[in-house]
Amino acid sequence: MTTTIALIRPSLDWLPAYEHALAQGWSPNTDQDVSREQLEQLRRGPEQFLHDLYNSPTIRLPDGREVPRLPAHDFWISDGEFCGRVGLRFQRGTEELPPTSLGHIGYAIVPWKRRRGYATQALRLILPVARTEGLSRVLITCDDDNEASRKVILANGGVPAGTIPHKARPGHMKLSFWVPTPEG
Numbered sequence: 001m002t003t004t005i006a007l008i009r010p011s012l013d014w015l016p017a018y019e020h021a022l023a024q025g026w027s028p029n030t031d032q033d034v035s036r037e038q039l040e041q042l043r044r045g046p047e048q049f050l051h052d053l054y055n056s057p058t059i060r061l062p063d064g065r066e067v068p069r070l071p072a073h074d075f076w077i078s079d080g081e082f083c084g085r086v087g088l089r090f091q092r093g094t095e096e097l098p099p100t101s102l103g104h105i106g107y108a109i110v111p112w113k114r115r116r117g118y119a120t121q122a123l124r125l126i127l128p129v130a131r132t133e134g135l136s137r138v139l140i141t142c143d144d145d146n147e148a149s150r151k152v153i154l155a156n157g158g159v160p161a162g163t164i165p166h167k168a169r170p171g172h173m174k175l176s177f178w179v180p181t182p183e184g
Contacts, residue, residue: 005083005121007075010054015046017082026110028085030143031168032062062168067100073129077109077122084109086122088130088138095135102164102174104130104138107152119152123179127156131181138181144173153177 008014022039042049054074058066070089077083086107091097097104105126109119123140130138140158142149143166158177166172 002117002121003079005077005079005118005125007086007122007125008078010050010074010076012046012050014076014078014082015042015050018042018076021082021084021110024110024112026084026108028108030106030108061100065100067098070098070101071133073126073133075122075126077107077118079113079116079118081113082110083113083118084122086119086126088126088133090130090133090135090138093134095137095139097139102139103141103176104135105140105179114148119149120155123152123156127179127181131183135181137178139176140179141174141176143169144175150175153179 010018019039019042022035022042025035027033027035028038038049038053041052057069059069060066071092072087072089074085074087076085084107086105088105089097089101090104105123107119107122127138139161140153142153144163154177156179158179161176161178163173163175166174
C-alpha cells in the first residue's frame with residue numbers, strides 16, 4: 001500500500017525537519033548541493049532564512065549569477081514527516097521559460113524516503129496548480145542517468161521533448177519532457 005503524501009507550504013513549524021534534512025546532506029536543489037550553505041543561513045536566522053528562500057527578488061544560479069526570481073509555488077512534501085520539496089516556476093501568460101530555467105517543475109526527495117512513490121505523487125499533486133496558472137502543459141527535465149526521475153515524469157504522462165547538454169556534467173545530457181496538466 002502506498003502512503004499518501006501532502007503538499008504543505010513552507011513554514012516555521014516545519015523548519016526543524018527541513019533543517020534536519022539539510023544536516024543529513026540532503027539538497028533541495030538537484031543541480032547543485034546547497035545543503036551546507038542553506039544550513040548555515042538557516043542557523044543564523046530561521047525566520048529570515050525562510051523569508052529569503054521563497055521571497056527574495058533574485059536567485060543565484062550554479063555559475064554564481066543572480067537572476068530575477070520567477071513567479072513560483074513551492075511546497076514541502078509530507079507523509080507526516082518531512083519528505084522533500086516540489087516547486088513550480090513559470091512566467092505569467094506563457095509556457096515559455098527564460099534560458100536560465102530548464103523546466104517548470106523541480107522536486108527532490110530526502111534519501112530515507114525515496115523509492116516509495118512520493119515524487120510521482122508530488123508531481124501529480126502540483127500539476128493542477130500549474131493548470132490554475134494557465135499552463136496546459138509543463139516542461140520537466142532530468143539528468144540522462146536519473147532513471148528514477150525519468151520514471152516519475154513518464155508516470156505522470158510525460159512526452160519526450162528532446163535533450164540538451166548538461167552544463168554541470170560534461171558528457172551528460174538533460175532529458176526534456178512535456179507533461180500535460182489536468183483539466184478542471
